[in-house]
Every structure is written in structure tokens, then in C-alpha cells.
Amino acid sequence: MSMEELRRRLAQVSDLGAAAGLLSWDQETHMPEEGARVRGLQMATLEGLAHELFTDARTAELLERAGDPSDETEAAILRVTRRDHAKATRLPTEFVEEAARARNEAHHAWLDARQNDHFATFAPHLEKMLDLARRQADLLGYEEHPYDALLDEYEPGMRASQVEPVFADLRGRTLPLLRRIVAAGNAADYGVLTRPFAPEAQKAFAWRVAGEAFGLKPEFARQDESAHPFQTNFSRDDLRITTRVEAYWPACLFGTWHETGHAMYERGVSERWERTPVSAGASLGVHESQSRMFENLLARSLPFWERYFPLLAEAAPEVTAGLDPQTLYRAVNRVNPSLIRVEADEVTYNFHVMLRFELELALLEGRLGVNELPEAWNAKMGEYLGLTPPDDARGVLQDIHWSAGLIGYFPTYTLGNLLSVQLLEAAKKDPAIAAGVERAEYGPLLAWLVENVHQHGRSLPPAELIERATGRPLTADPYVAYLHEKYEGIYGLKAGV
Amino acid sequence: MSMEELRRRLAQVSDLGAAAGLLSWDQETHMPEEGARVRGLQMATLEGLAHELFTDARTAELLERAGDPSDETEAAILRVTRRDHAKATRLPTEFVEEAARARNEAHHAWLDARQNDHFATFAPHLEKMLDLARRQADLLGYEEHPYDALLDEYEPGMRASQVEPVFADLRGRTLPLLRRIVAAGNAADYGVLTRPFAPEAQKAFAWRVAGEAFGLKPEFARQDESAHPFQTNFSRDDLRITTRVEAYWPACLFGTWHETGHAMYERGVSERWERTPVSAGASLGVHESQSRMFENLLARSLPFWERYFPLLAEAAPEVTAGLDPQTLYRAVNRVNPSLIRVEADEVTYNFHVMLRFELELALLEGRLGVNELPEAWNAKMGEYLGLTPPDDARGVLQDIHWSAGLIGYFPTYTLGNLLSVQLLEAAKKDPAIAAGVERAEYGPLLAWLVENVHQHGRSLPPAELIERATGRPLTADPYVAYLHEKYEGIYGLKAGV
Structure with missing residues (x-):
């Protein structure tokens, strides 16, 4: 009863x-x-x-x-x-209310600071966010590091001491690759990526492929536009994704397929968890592994464009004029160190995340003062990507996260990237799945994901889910190998140097 | 505190x-x-x-x-x-739950009965709805008649004994007018009403005019499509109307302006009632007076079409080809006795309502048995509109209301019609408002409505609101006079006979 x-x-x-x-x-x-x-x-x-x-x-x-x-x-x-x-x-009610008020103020200060490129406007609010984060960590409790209590909100069970060696390994093995790619220069004509593509046609093509390739159907999902793309859902039978349309048309297409990955995860959660706390993704990292798999590992693959090139040609003949699937594949996989995280490619993206993770840790421990943050940011941008932000708006002020009190959130993006390849490699041990992926037929892969990831919802801790599904703990190995193989191919580099 | x-x-x-x-x-x-x-x-x-x-x-x-x-x-x-x-x-929780279950069953039975034109499928459920209505009236209490307790849910303070004489008066003075109109035959070429008008253009024109003529702006409102048009809102700053598009294009246009009237009422409710039970319309009848005023008294007037004919010609040149505002005005005011309430014109509409009110009373009192209802319905359709429904689907089964337990609801439609003219006449005592209406400029009228009707929300009982705004209780007089003047003009009849 x-x-x-x-x-x-x-x-x-x-x-x-x-x-x-x-x-x-x-x-x-x-x-x-x-x-x-x-x-x-x-x-x-x-x-x-x-x-x-x-x-x-x-x-x-x-x-x-x-x-x-x-x-x-x-x-x-x-x-x-x-x-x-x-x-x-x-968390006592007074703490929750104080934090909500402070976040609201910090958010407005951040908007103001970013618009006017004036970090000092935001600095005292970031200080307050860090204070709240430390107090929240104390209230929630932790064994090793206060960061763990925060990270646990997004990636249950994960600790900073586990993230650090994985990130160090990733950095050590992909920074040389990035430098070789940059030295190699262009691999395609990137003008293709801004050829005229009518907004309605962009959305319709992206939505059609979300259905045909990835199984997201209008019977249980819909697509709308919003300033920042996101996925949400009100049951596994009512999934919503949003997209935005830009002159750079890959933003709409790959953004849609990214959100499709999130949506299909929620679709696959078993009905037996309906209307309980179990009915959601296991963690942000596991969620991101699905969106990244669809967006990058599948939709940025050569077999995908071999299959869907004719549909794209039908939807946007001006875009495909004079192109073939191979050229398009190279164009949409451009590697280009840039200032902005959300515009980053597969090779550079994780450096944006590592930078933030390292700075968060230093701030939280007090090794780095808030006033020293812009300089530290710019130094790391130089170290990792060889770039110096011309202003803080395109530097330390670019992300909404810290103003919203989301400290400990960034690592999940890279954890998702790593896990996406680890899961895909595990699935492809089944020859039928591997063959499907080679033909851009993802039915067998989807069934594997439902069976090994989606259906469980939050019933398994992420670490257990990863072990069960892939036979080992989270590791950077598959991701590093994937990057090398793919981009050495695209940029004509000698393997593994 | x-x-x-x-x-x-x-x-x-x-x-x-x-x-x-x-x-x-x-x-x-x-x-x-x-x-x-x-x-x-x-x-x-x-x-x-x-x-x-x-x-x-x-x-x-x-x-x-x-x-x-x-x-x-x-x-x-x-x-x-x-x-x-x-x-x-x-109302005890058990009663509320029993009623909810019974309504759910009745609704499905009604859908089934209507689809198969089989009244007997619905009859036992209507019996149950009447039983629940009688019990609800007893639980809520009443002084004169159980019907009053039900009516009070929609029209606070109104009694059946007040509705009856008003309806009798209306019937006695408009039935002869209707017979003269029918005898006069067509007043225009009604083929105009189904000329090709692209769906998107219909919606855009209706929405544009809702903004320009009636003040419903995208800053605080939006329009969508739905199977059955309705208005809803989540605050006075977030109003939603829906419409549907048919080959008979007046359905979209006048439907949109009907819902606009509802929306502008909610928009005008004072902010001081925000997030309290006072923040809504005074009653369904008062609400309907606003929607009917916009839809019929304003949008079906000659000055309206003199002003907006050029915009319509721009939006739908095929519709207006060879027409002038006067001809269009006559066409959109076609009087045509028909079987279906929701398709009825200004002259015949109230007979549909009176019929339902009389039958509800007889059923509730037990003077009429549920099994005798279809015959009684058809007899009254013959008496009022000279028509015999060919089947119950287009007769007694056409409305959703009784299957949803909405007994005592129908009179509010006619009360709204009567009140719409009574309010407009009162407002037009101000010469600036009268002159505005003659030029289809509704700013002064809207301000009067906000001042005298909208702002009060539910803070005044409807009867008091009507007395204060118009100087007298609800009466059929202005409506009867309006119908005579308008339709004697359109159909070239001698005045007042």
C-alpha cells in the first residue's frame, strides 16, 4: 500500500x-x-x-x-x-532560495558583461557562484574533493580524480594530431558550407533525415525553432527538438541530428520507469554520447553522405552543384581552431572543455582568483589552440554556464564524446551492426543502443552501464583512435605519427 | 499575514x-x-x-x-x-470522481453514436448525465429550480425563470422576421464565399486584421490552427487563439475575429486581479458578448468591409474579383436556416439555442424522457427553422456539450448575442465611439469596453456589470432592433412588419 x-x-x-x-x-x-x-x-x-x-x-x-x-x-x-x-x-530551503536569487542576478550581470565586453561587471557574481558552489559541496558531502559533489549532480559517481587522468591522456595524444592537421591546411573548399540553402528547406531536410536515418517520427516527436537548440520531452511518446537556421547550413542539419540523438535516448527508456525518477538518461555524459554519436560518428561519416547525398541534392540543388559525397564529407569535417566552444569541430572541441575544467578546479580550490581568470583563460587558449581572444566576450564570457551556477557541468561534454566512440565500437562487434553502419542503415545499431543503454534509464549508475555495455571503464582510447583514423584520412597525413 | x-x-x-x-x-x-x-x-x-x-x-x-x-x-x-x-x-470528492468517469464514458459513447447515427448508444449515458446534473444541483443548492444551480456555473446569478421570458420575447419578435427573409430569397451571390483563398493567406489576413482592427498584437498573443477554434490564455500578456481553414473561407476569418473578441476581454482584465480567481471573464454570456460583437456587429458590418476590402483584395485577389464592399457585406450576412448550430447565421442562431434550452429543462424536470428526445428535437427544428434533420447525427447528436455534462451551458450563447448589441448601443451613446464604429476605427470602443466590462474581471456579478455598463438589465430589445434594421436593409424588406 x-x-x-x-x-x-x-x-x-x-x-x-x-x-x-x-x-x-x-x-x-x-x-x-x-x-x-x-x-x-x-x-x-x-x-x-x-x-x-x-x-x-x-x-x-x-x-x-x-x-x-x-x-x-x-x-x-x-x-x-x-x-x-x-x-x-x-539543501535547506533558504540555501536553495539564496542560490536561485544569486543565479538570477548573475545571469543578468553576465548578459550585461558579455554585451559590453566588461568582465569586471560579472566578476563579483562569479565570486558568489563559487561561494555557493563550495557551500553546496559541503552540504551535499564528498570524499575527495568538493568538485566531486558538484560533478555528481550531472555525472553520478564520477570524481575529478577520475576525470583528470582521462583528460590528460586525451590531451597528450590529440594535441600533436591537431598541430599536424593545422599544418596540413585545407582539405576541401569550405565555401560549400555557406552556399544558399532556404531556411524551410534546411529544416525539412534535417527533419526528414532525422526520421528516415535515426527513427525520430512525427507520431511521437516534433521539431521547432529556437534561439538555442535543445531537446526536451514530456513523456517518451512526446519528444521535442529545436533547431536554428543560419547561413552556415551545417548548424541546422547537424544540430538537428544532435538533438535527435538526445531524443532517441529518451524514446528508448523503458515504459516501466514511466512517471518515476528513473525515467531519464543515466547522466549528462551518457546523454551526450548519444547526441554526439548521431551528429558526428554517424552523420559526419562518409557512408552517411553516400546514402543521403541524393536527398540533399533534391532539397538543395544549389548546395550540391558540382559536388560528390566525398567532397561534401571532407567539407563538413573541417578542423579549424576557433574561439567559440559551440562552433568547434570534433578535434578541437575537447580542448575548450579541458580548459574550462582546469580553470573550474583552480577557481574552486582558490589557486586562481576570479580577477586572474581572463588572463588564465587566454593563456590556455594560446597553449591549446594557438589563439588569443580579442576580447572577453569571445573568451571567458562566452558561455552561460557559470552565470547559471553550473560548475562541474563542462566535463560531461567531453565524457560524452569519448563514450560515443567507446559505445559505437562495442556495438560494432556485432557484424550486422558494423555492416549497417557502413551502409548508413542504423536500425541494428539503434536496437543495440536501446538494449544496452536507453532502456535502463537511470536504473544503472553510469559507470556500471558503461562497463556492462562496453566491457570496460570509460577510456579515451577509442576516441583517440577514431580521431586519428578519420582525420589522417581526410587531411592526407601519415598514420599515427 | x-x-x-x-x-x-x-x-x-x-x-x-x-x-x-x-x-x-x-x-x-x-x-x-x-x-x-x-x-x-x-x-x-x-x-x-x-x-x-x-x-x-x-x-x-x-x-x-x-x-x-x-x-x-x-x-x-x-x-x-x-x-x-x-x-x-x-461537491464531495467521490461525486467529482464518479462524474469524471461517467463523462469520459459518455463522451466515447457520444462519438460512437454520432458516427453511426445511433442515438440509442448514447441514450443511457445521457440518462446518467441528467442524473448527475440533478444530484449536482441538489448538492450545490438552489432556490427556484434545479436548472438554476447548473446555469449558475456558467452565468453566475442567472435563473431559468429570467431566461424564459427573454427567450420568449426574442422568439416572438424574430421568428416573423426570419420567415420574411426566407421568403425574400437570396440577397447576393453566395458562391463568393467558397472562391479559392489559399490557407496561409486566409490565416495571415485574419491575423493581420485582428491586430489592426481589434488590437490583438503578436507582442502578447499568437494564432495557431486546431480542429475546433478556441481562445485560451496563461496570463493577460500571453493570449492564444486558434482557427481552422476551410474552403468556406468565412469560417477562418470570422472565427478568428470571434476568438479575438474573447482574447481582448482577457487582455483588458485589470492587472490587480493577476493570479487570483477574479482574473477571468464575468460569465460565459459576457465573454460571448465580446466575441460576438467583434465577429458579427463589427466584422460583419458595412463600414468594416469598406475599410478592409482593399486589404482583402491584396490578400486574395481571386476572392474579391468583380466585387465591391457592399456585395461582399451582403454575401457574408447570408441568412440560411440550417441543421447545424455552429454554422448558423445571426438570425437563426438563437433558435438553435432556444430549442436546446427548452429540451434541457424538460429533460431535467422529467417532462421529457431521453427516448423521446430525438423526436422532440426534430419537431422543434420543424417549428423554428422549417427543417427536418435527415438523421440524428445532424440532429440531437451534433453537439459535444451534453456528453461532457455541460447542461445549463447553451443559454449563455444567446445571452451573449443579446448583450453584445446592448453593450454596443450603450457605448455608442458617446458620439466619438459611434463615429469610430462608422469608420471601422475601434480604438474608442475598445477603451469603453475595457473601462466598463473587461477591467472588472469577475469582481462584479454579471447582472450588476450589465446594469452599470448599459443602465438597464439584460433585454432582447436592442438585439431585435438590430436584426430588423440590418436584415431588412440587406433583404430589401419593409421596415418593422
């Missing part, structure tokens, strides 16, 4: 979360601008009620009473719920 | 209602079809939590403690909230 009541409560909490998600989706895609003020209040109410319901005395009592059920599904739901509940109740 | 806590609670209830409204809007306009199952659960959760919060012991205590504040705004909020609270707590 108490399990039944608990399930009803969890379903209510889940429904409130889904409604808050719809309020947010609508705000980004459809809401008239004047609606923003009251919409903010409405979202705060829903989130507050969900938090209250989840953390009140009755929920604690029901979790206590539920004991240790033999049913595997119920046991998993209890395990995940108890973990969430313990974390949620460790 | 307790008023502050009460306001916070009411805001939460309002936010939950707005979120449920967005879930519903999204379901009708954007949601992928497979999302329906979980969406239904989510909406039920939000409505349940809102009801719980509004009716729990703490709310009762806060309402008690709030006493009798001197502040006018607080006093009005308390008055409306106490009334709602008393009604909400008079």
Missing part, C-alpha cells in the same frame, strides 16, 4: 516536472514576448510544488516504509528515488 | 490552472498524437493538485481569518474566492 502511495506521489512530481518542461519549451519556441514575466512565476510555482511534494515528511515516511522490495523494478525505483531524496533534503 | 499566505496560495492555484491550460492548448495545436495518453494523466494531476490546494483545510482557515478587509481589491478577491470555495467544497 505504501509503495502504491509512493508511486502516486512520484507520478505527481513527474507530472509537475513535465508541465514545467512544457512551460519552458513554449517560452523558447512560441510564447509572445510579454508573457515572460508571469511565465517565470508559473515555472517557479511548479518547481516549488514539485520540490515540496518530493521532500515533505510523507515522502520520507513512504520511502522508509517501502523497505527492500523483491520486485526488481520497484527496487530500482526506490534506489534512485532514495538517492535523489537524500540529495534534495540536504 | 494570513491574507498574504492566501494570496500566495491563490497564485499557486492559478499557476497550476495556467499550466493545465498550456498542456491542453499544446494538445490541440502541437502535440504528437502518441503523447495523448500520458498527457491526459498529467492534466488530471495538475487539476487534482489545484483542487486539493484550493479546498484543503488551510485555505478554509485562511478565508475565515481574512475577515472583512477595507481594501477594495482584497475585498473583491475574498468575495469571489469565498463563493468559488463554497461551491467547490459542496
Whole structure:
């Protein structure tokens, strides 16, 4: 009986979360601008009620009473719920409210600072975010490093001491590759990437391929436009992805397929977790492994363009005029050290992340002062990518994360990149999957992902999921090997030097 | 302090209602079809939590403690909230749940019955709806007639004994007019109404005019498509209207302007009622008076088409070819007795409503058995409109209302029609407003409506609002005079006979 009541409560909490998600989706895609003020209040109410319901005395009592059920599904739901509940109740309401207010102020200061290229405007707010992060780490608890408590929010169970050697290994083995690529010069005519491609045609082509190649269908998903692309969902039967259209048309196409990867993960989560805390991705890193796999490993592969080149030619004849799949493949895999993380390619992207991870650690430990941050940022940009940001707007102020209190979040992007290749290599041990990928037929691969990753939702800790699916812990090896093989090919370099 | 806590609670209830409204809007306009199952659960959760919060012991205590504040705004909020609270707590949870289940079954039976033209499938469910309606009336209480308790849900304070004489008066004075119009034959070439008009152009023209003529702007409103047009809103700064596009293009245009009238009412409700139960229209009848005013009194007037004919010609040259504003005006005011309420014109519409009102009363009192209903329906259709439905699907089964337990709802449509003219006549006593209406410039009229109707929200009982705004109680006189003048003109009839 108490399990039944608990399930009803969890379903209510889940429904409130889904409604808050719809309020947010609508705000980004459809809401008239004047609606923003009251919409903010409405979202705060829903989130507050969900938090209250989840953390009140009755929920604690029901979790206590539920004991240790033999049913595997119920046991998993209890395990995940108890973990969430313990974390949620460790933060006092006053702390949560203080943090929300400070984030709101920091966000506005960041917008202002970035627009006026004036880091000093943001500096005291970043100081406050770091103070809150340290206090949050103390409240949540940790064994080795306060960073671990923050990272655990996004990548359960992961520690800074595990991230560091993986990142060091990755850096040591890909920086030389990057330097060789840069020295080699252009591998294609990149003017192709800004040839005229009508906005509606971009979206329609990207959406069609999301359905045909990756299985995202209008019966359970839809595509809209928003300033920043994202994926959200209100059940596994109602997935929403957004995209944006630019003159640089790969932004719309690969962005759509990136969000498609996130959406198909949520689609694959088993129905038995419906309306419980288990019904979501295992971690941000595992989620990103799916989006990156679709966007990069699949959609930026030669077999993909051999298959979909004719469809692209139909959708945008001006784009494909005089091209063949091979040339297009080289163009969309341009490696180009640049200042902005979200525009980075497969080879340079992780350096943007490593830089942020290292700076976050130094800031949190107090080894680096906030006022010294811009200089430290620019020095690392020079070291890794050979670039000096001309201003802080295109440097330390480019990302929203720190202004939103998201410290400990960045590493998950690179963890996702690494895991994407590790998972794909494991799946391709099945010859049918490997053959499918070579023909850009992803049905068998998708089935493997559902079986080994998606269906579990949050029921397995990420480390266990990775071990079970790939037979070993997370490692940079497959990713490094993938980069070498792919880009040595594209840039005509000698293997492995 | 307790008023502050009460306001916070009411805001939460309002936010939950707005979120449920967005879930519903999204379901009708954007949601992928497979999302329906979980969406239904989510909406039920939000409505349940809102009801719980509004009716729990703490709310009762806060309402008690709030006493009798001197502040006018607080006093009005308390008055409306106490009334709602008393009604909400008079229905036991078991009754509410039984009714929800029965409505769900009745709705499916009705869909089935209508599709197969088989009234007997629906009959036992209608019986159940009537049983629930009688029990609900007893639970809510009434002085004269059980119908009053039901009507009060939609038209607070109104009684069947007040509706009856008004309807009888209306019937007695418009049935002869209708017969003279029918005898006169066509007043224009109605083929115009189905000339080719591209769907996107229909919507764009209707939306443009909603903004230019009626003040509904993209900064605080948006238009979408749905199977059945409706208006909803999540704050006065976030209004949504929907439309549908048909070969009969007036459906999109006048439907859009109808919903615009509803939306502009909500837009005009004062900010001081924000996130309280006062922030809504005074009643369904008053709401409908605004939609009907925009749709019919304004948008089906000659000055309107004299002003907007050039815009229509620009949007749809094929539609206006060879026409002038006068001819178009006659065409869009075609009077044509027909079987279907939602397709009815200004002259015949109220007969559809009167018929339903009379049958509801007879059914509720037991004077008419459910099994005798189809025959009684068809007899009245013959008496009022000279038509015999060829089947029940186009007769007694055409409306969703009874299957949804909405008994006592229909009269508000006609009350809205009557009130629309009564309000417009009152407003036009100001010469600047009258002159504006003659030039299809509605700024002064809108300001009058905000001042006399919109801003009050639910703070005034409808009868008081009507008296204050027009100087007299609701009457059929202005509407009857309006119909005579307009349609004697269009059909070339001798005045007043």
C-alpha cells in the first residue's frame, strides 16, 4: 500500500516536472514576448510544488516504509528515488532560495558583461557562484574533493580524480594530431558550407533525415525553432527538438541530428520507469554520447553522405552543384581552431572543455582568483589552440554556464564524446551492426543502443552501464583512435605519427 | 499575514490552472498524437493538485481569518474566492470522481453514436448525465429550480425563470422576421464565399486584421490552427487563439475575429486581479458578448468591409474579383436556416439555442424522457427553422456539450448575442465611439469596453456589470432592433412588419 502511495506521489512530481518542461519549451519556441514575466512565476510555482511534494515528511515516511522490495523494478525505483531524496533534503530551503536569487542576478550581470565586453561587471557574481558552489559541496558531502559533489549532480559517481587522468591522456595524444592537421591546411573548399540553402528547406531536410536515418517520427516527436537548440520531452511518446537556421547550413542539419540523438535516448527508456525518477538518461555524459554519436560518428561519416547525398541534392540543388559525397564529407569535417566552444569541430572541441575544467578546479580550490581568470583563460587558449581572444566576450564570457551556477557541468561534454566512440565500437562487434553502419542503415545499431543503454534509464549508475555495455571503464582510447583514423584520412597525413 | 499566505496560495492555484491550460492548448495545436495518453494523466494531476490546494483545510482557515478587509481589491478577491470555495467544497470528492468517469464514458459513447447515427448508444449515458446534473444541483443548492444551480456555473446569478421570458420575447419578435427573409430569397451571390483563398493567406489576413482592427498584437498573443477554434490564455500578456481553414473561407476569418473578441476581454482584465480567481471573464454570456460583437456587429458590418476590402483584395485577389464592399457585406450576412448550430447565421442562431434550452429543462424536470428526445428535437427544428434533420447525427447528436455534462451551458450563447448589441448601443451613446464604429476605427470602443466590462474581471456579478455598463438589465430589445434594421436593409424588406 505504501509503495502504491509512493508511486502516486512520484507520478505527481513527474507530472509537475513535465508541465514545467512544457512551460519552458513554449517560452523558447512560441510564447509572445510579454508573457515572460508571469511565465517565470508559473515555472517557479511548479518547481516549488514539485520540490515540496518530493521532500515533505510523507515522502520520507513512504520511502522508509517501502523497505527492500523483491520486485526488481520497484527496487530500482526506490534506489534512485532514495538517492535523489537524500540529495534534495540536504539543501535547506533558504540555501536553495539564496542560490536561485544569486543565479538570477548573475545571469543578468553576465548578459550585461558579455554585451559590453566588461568582465569586471560579472566578476563579483562569479565570486558568489563559487561561494555557493563550495557551500553546496559541503552540504551535499564528498570524499575527495568538493568538485566531486558538484560533478555528481550531472555525472553520478564520477570524481575529478577520475576525470583528470582521462583528460590528460586525451590531451597528450590529440594535441600533436591537431598541430599536424593545422599544418596540413585545407582539405576541401569550405565555401560549400555557406552556399544558399532556404531556411524551410534546411529544416525539412534535417527533419526528414532525422526520421528516415535515426527513427525520430512525427507520431511521437516534433521539431521547432529556437534561439538555442535543445531537446526536451514530456513523456517518451512526446519528444521535442529545436533547431536554428543560419547561413552556415551545417548548424541546422547537424544540430538537428544532435538533438535527435538526445531524443532517441529518451524514446528508448523503458515504459516501466514511466512517471518515476528513473525515467531519464543515466547522466549528462551518457546523454551526450548519444547526441554526439548521431551528429558526428554517424552523420559526419562518409557512408552517411553516400546514402543521403541524393536527398540533399533534391532539397538543395544549389548546395550540391558540382559536388560528390566525398567532397561534401571532407567539407563538413573541417578542423579549424576557433574561439567559440559551440562552433568547434570534433578535434578541437575537447580542448575548450579541458580548459574550462582546469580553470573550474583552480577557481574552486582558490589557486586562481576570479580577477586572474581572463588572463588564465587566454593563456590556455594560446597553449591549446594557438589563439588569443580579442576580447572577453569571445573568451571567458562566452558561455552561460557559470552565470547559471553550473560548475562541474563542462566535463560531461567531453565524457560524452569519448563514450560515443567507446559505445559505437562495442556495438560494432556485432557484424550486422558494423555492416549497417557502413551502409548508413542504423536500425541494428539503434536496437543495440536501446538494449544496452536507453532502456535502463537511470536504473544503472553510469559507470556500471558503461562497463556492462562496453566491457570496460570509460577510456579515451577509442576516441583517440577514431580521431586519428578519420582525420589522417581526410587531411592526407601519415598514420599515427 | 494570513491574507498574504492566501494570496500566495491563490497564485499557486492559478499557476497550476495556467499550466493545465498550456498542456491542453499544446494538445490541440502541437502535440504528437502518441503523447495523448500520458498527457491526459498529467492534466488530471495538475487539476487534482489545484483542487486539493484550493479546498484543503488551510485555505478554509485562511478565508475565515481574512475577515472583512477595507481594501477594495482584497475585498473583491475574498468575495469571489469565498463563493468559488463554497461551491467547490459542496461537491464531495467521490461525486467529482464518479462524474469524471461517467463523462469520459459518455463522451466515447457520444462519438460512437454520432458516427453511426445511433442515438440509442448514447441514450443511457445521457440518462446518467441528467442524473448527475440533478444530484449536482441538489448538492450545490438552489432556490427556484434545479436548472438554476447548473446555469449558475456558467452565468453566475442567472435563473431559468429570467431566461424564459427573454427567450420568449426574442422568439416572438424574430421568428416573423426570419420567415420574411426566407421568403425574400437570396440577397447576393453566395458562391463568393467558397472562391479559392489559399490557407496561409486566409490565416495571415485574419491575423493581420485582428491586430489592426481589434488590437490583438503578436507582442502578447499568437494564432495557431486546431480542429475546433478556441481562445485560451496563461496570463493577460500571453493570449492564444486558434482557427481552422476551410474552403468556406468565412469560417477562418470570422472565427478568428470571434476568438479575438474573447482574447481582448482577457487582455483588458485589470492587472490587480493577476493570479487570483477574479482574473477571468464575468460569465460565459459576457465573454460571448465580446466575441460576438467583434465577429458579427463589427466584422460583419458595412463600414468594416469598406475599410478592409482593399486589404482583402491584396490578400486574395481571386476572392474579391468583380466585387465591391457592399456585395461582399451582403454575401457574408447570408441568412440560411440550417441543421447545424455552429454554422448558423445571426438570425437563426438563437433558435438553435432556444430549442436546446427548452429540451434541457424538460429533460431535467422529467417532462421529457431521453427516448423521446430525438423526436422532440426534430419537431422543434420543424417549428423554428422549417427543417427536418435527415438523421440524428445532424440532429440531437451534433453537439459535444451534453456528453461532457455541460447542461445549463447553451443559454449563455444567446445571452451573449443579446448583450453584445446592448453593450454596443450603450457605448455608442458617446458620439466619438459611434463615429469610430462608422469608420471601422475601434480604438474608442475598445477603451469603453475595457473601462466598463473587461477591467472588472469577475469582481462584479454579471447582472450588476450589465446594469452599470448599459443602465438597464439584460433585454432582447436592442438585439431585435438590430436584426430588423440590418436584415431588412440587406433583404430589401419593409421596415418593422
